[in-house]
Amino acid sequence: MKDLVFIEGLKAQAVIGVYDWEKVIRQDLVFDLQMEHDNRVPAATDDLAKTLDYEAISNYILAFCDERQFELIETLAEHLVEELIKNFMLNAVTLTLRKPGAVSAAQAVGVKIYRESAVRY
Numbered sequence: 001m002k003d004l005v006f007i008e009g010l011k012a013q014a015v016i017g018v019y020d021w022e023k024v025i026r027q028d029l030v031f032d033l034q035m036e037h038d039n040r041v042p043a044a045t046d047d048l049a050k051t052l053d054y055e056a057i058s059n060y061i062l063a064f065c066d067e068r069q070f071e072l073i074e075t076l077a078e079h080l081v082e083e084l085i086k087n088f089m090l091n092a093v094t095l096t097l098r099k100p101g102a103v104s105a106a107q108a109v110g111v112k113i114y115r116e117s118a119v120r121y
C-alpha cells in the first residue's frame with residue numbers, strides 16, 4: 001500500500017443541489033480525502049514544506065465550498081479535485097463527498113472519485 005496523507009469527516013457548508021429551494025440555502029457536506037504521498041521524505045527532514053499540509057488543504061476545501069455553487073455533488077467533487085491536484089501538487093487522490101441531509105432514510109449518500117495527476121510531482 002502506498003503512503004497517504006488523509007483528512008476525514010471535514011464538515012463544510014455550500015449552496016448545492018438541483019432543486020430551486022436548494023439554491024437559496026446552505027447545506028452540510030462532509031469530505032474524506034486520501035492523498036498519496038511518500039511520507040519518508042518529510043519524515044527524514046521534519047519539514048512541513050515536504051509534505052501535503054492537511055490543514056492548508058482543509059482550509060482550501062472550506063473556502064471552495066463557501067465561494068462556489070453547483071447543482072450536483074459530482075460537479076463539485078470534480079472541480080475541487082482538479083484544483084487540489086494543481087494547487088497542492090497531488091499525484092493521486094481519492095475523495096469521498098457525503099451530503100448527509102439529502103436522503104433522511106439513508107445513513108449516508110454521496111460520491112467517491114479517484115483521480116491522478118497528468119504529471120508526476
Ligand SMILES: Nc1nc2c(c(=O)[nH]1)N=C([C@H](O)[C@@H](O)CO)CN2
Pocket residue numbers: 016017018019022071072073074099101102103
Ligand atoms: N448522484 C446524485 N444524485 C442526486 C444529487 C446529486 O448531486 N448527485 N442531488 C440531488 C438533490 O440535489 C438532492 O440532494 C436534494 O435532496 C438528488 N440526487
